Amino acid sequence: MTHNWNENQPIYWQLCERTIERILEGSLDEADPLPSVRQVAAELQINPITVSKAYQLLVDEGIVEKRRGLGMFVKTGARKQLLLSEREKFRSQIWPDILARMQRLDIDPASLLEPLKKNATNK
Amino acid sequence: MTHNWNENQPIYWQLCERTIERILEGSLDEADPLPSVRQVAAELQINPITVSKAYQLLVDEGIVEKRRGLGMFVKTGARKQLLLSEREKFRSQIWPDILARMQRLDIDPASLLEPLKKNATNK
Amino acid sequence: MTHNWNENQPIYWQLCERTIERILEGSLDEADPLPSVRQVAAELQINPITVSKAYQLLVDEGIVEKRRGLGMFVKTGARKQLLLSEREKFRSQIWPDILARMQRLDIDPASLLEPLKKNATNK
Amino acid sequence: MTHNWNENQPIYWQLCERTIERILEGSLDEADPLPSVRQVAAELQINPITVSKAYQLLVDEGIVEKRRGLGMFVKTGARKQLLLSEREKFRSQIWPDILARMQRLDIDPASLLEPLKKNATNK
DNA sequence: GTGGTCTAGACCACT
DNA sequence: GTGGTCTAGACCACA
Numbered sequence: 385m386t387h388n389w390n391e392n393q394p395i396y397w398q399l400c401e402r403t404i405e406r407i408l409e410g411s412l413d414e415a416d417p418l419p420s421v422r423q424v425a426a427e428l429q430i431n432p433i434t435v436s437k438a439y440q441l442l443v444d445e446g447i448v449e450k451r452r453g454l455g456m457f458v459k460t461g462a463r464k465q466l467l468l469s470e471r472e473k474f475r476s477q478i479w480p481d482i483l484a485r486m487q488r489l490d491i492d493p494a495s496l497l498e499p500l501k502k503n504a505t506n507k
Numbered sequence: 508m509t510h511n512w513n514e515n516q517p518i519y520w521q522l523c524e525r526t527i528e529r530i531l532e533g534s535l536d537e538a539d540p541l542p543s544v545r546q547v548a549a550e551l552q553i554n555p556i557t558v559s560k561a562y563q564l565l566v567d568e569g570i571v572e573k574r575r576g577l578g579m580f581v582k583t584g585a586r587k588q589l590l591l592s593e594r595e596k597f598r599s600q601i602w603p604d605i606l607a608r609m610q611r612l613d614i615d616p617a618s619l620l621e622p623l624k625k626n627a628t629n630k
Numbered sequence: 631m632t633h634n635w636n637e638n639q640p641i642y643w644q645l646c647e648r649t650i651e652r653i654l655e656g657s658l659d660e661a662d663p664l665p666s667v668r669q670v671a672a673e674l675q676i677n678p679i680t681v682s683k684a685y686q687l688l689v690d691e692g693i694v695e696k697r698r699g700l701g702m703f704v705k706t707g708a709r710k711q712l713l714l715s716e717r718e719k720f721r722s723q724i725w726p727d728i729l730a731r732m733q734r735l736d737i738d739p740a741s742l743l744e745p746l747k748k749n750a751t752n753k
Numbered sequence: 754m755t756h757n758w759n760e761n762q763p764i765y766w767q768l769c770e771r772t773i774e775r776i777l778e779g780s781l782d783e784a785d786p787l788p789s790v791r792q793v794a795a796e797l798q799i800n801p802i803t804v805s806k807a808y809q810l811l812v813d814e815g816i817v818e819k820r821r822g823l824g825m826f827v828k829t830g831a832r833k834q835l836l837l838s839e840r841e842k843f844r845s846q847i848w849p850d851i852l853a854r855m856q857r858l859d860i861d862p863a864s865l866l867e868p869l870k871k872n873a874t875n876k
Numbered sequence: 877g878t879g880g881t882c883t884a885g886a887c888c889a890c891t
Numbered sequence: 892g893t894g895g896t897c898t899a900g901a902c903c904a905c906a
Contacts, residue, residue: 699893
């Protein structure tokens with residue numbers, strides 16, 4: 385599987401974001417090893433250094449820990465930490481921006497909820 | 508006042524976005540002249556070339572027109588055009604992404620949108 | 631002038647340390663621009679990316695700031711901040727280690743002060 | 754007890770240093786056997802190969818000797834040898850570096866060493 | 877096996 | 892001019 389990279393953001397950054405998403409979703413659990421730099425590089429057809437940079441970012445943010453000679457592992461408590469920090473970011477930055485945008489575009493909130501109801505009934 | 512530039516996006520792009528916002532809000536009306544490149548550069552403490560680049564982007568998108576010797580002006584119909592294109596962008600790109608994010612963070616979209624509907628009916 | 635790199639530490643780290651030393655000594659003052667990545671790379675005969683990595687570290691530590699399109703600059707207050715943090719590091723980590731080492735090696739503190747007196751008279 | 758490894762230095766190197774410290778302090782005496790590789794590995798929760806590498810370093814430096822079938826032993830004269838070499842290292846490398854650091858941080862060496870001299874005379 | 881560093885060189889984005 | 896990103900490939904250190 386080849387991936388669709390967003391041209392406007394560095395690959396390493398997108399890789400970082402995807403990993404965070406996977407931790408939040410639970411498809412990458414705490415204490416799980418991250419796929420090795422070489423493996424990811426081969427799969428995604430990118431340079432190992434690019435992967436390495438993404439992983440380093442995660443280490444710097446305290447989400448992932450390096451065990452020397454063994455690889456990278458999701459830190460214990462990482463999911464909880466991410467939930468808190470990402471929710472705060474959403475609340476203080478993303479949602480206000482969305483609200484302003486909806487106001488500017490005069491978008492009706494009801495129209496946004498319609499498609500959700502369908503999903504709800506499908507559950 | 509010095510402005511808060513987002514470090515992650517080009518200044519010219521942010522300048523461009525702000526102008527679009529002002530047109531949508533109406534604080535910059537159709538046929539209004541845009542403030543001159545020099546003036547903006549001086550006010551925001553940025554390079555005139557950066558301002559020019561932002562203005563050129565607006566020209567390229569057909570939102571603004573250059574009248575030789577007079578300056579830049581908001582095009583007639585620009586607001587309507589922007590409303591349509593920005594709404595489409597919101598519907599197809601921004602909102603789905605926000606929904607996915609809310610799902611990951613276990614935030615209920617309805618709870619955030621309900622209060623807005625009431626306001627809308629009060630109008 | 632070619633530089634003597636310590637083989638045991640990454641070049642980018644040594645470059646980072648040297649810059650900090652220069653700021654502490656005052657040979658690189660606050661608000662001064664750091665020499666450009668390309669210039670340093672050419673002078674020291676190393677890869678620009680290596681220099682870049684060193685500069686990025688300084689940015690991450692809040693000692694240096696990037697002005698887009700202009701280059702890197704020593705932050706206002708950087709020297710004071712460094713004095714505080716480095717003194718604390720010396721007090722809590724380096725000096726206790728030195729003391730333990732002297733004790734183990736049964737080194738007489740007086741013998742360490744002798745050469746200093748000479749310097750003092752030279753002043 | 755899990756040990757606090759310094760992230761910046763190889764574990765085998767830190768293990769090596771600790772052993773040298775123990776010999777200097779006397780808690781590991783000449784002709785004493787070093788704890789077995791397995792035992793150390795189990796205690797410190799590290800890879801036996803890492804322990805082996807540390808021990809090999811000590812053999813290479815002539816501080817420890819391997820007796821086939823019996824294990825590793827501190828060499829006769831090791832403590833004296835270490836005192837000489839470590840003192841020389843301290844005098845020529847470590848102390849000058851510390852002095853330069855103190856100068857940069859505007860710390861007076863005498864003020865740190867004076868209290869020690871008194872203790873020394875009390876002995 | 878793991879990740880880290882460095883090189884040489886290309887290309888891009890920003891000001 | 893400035894820094895940032897990515898590639899391809901080599902070499903090293905660690906466990």
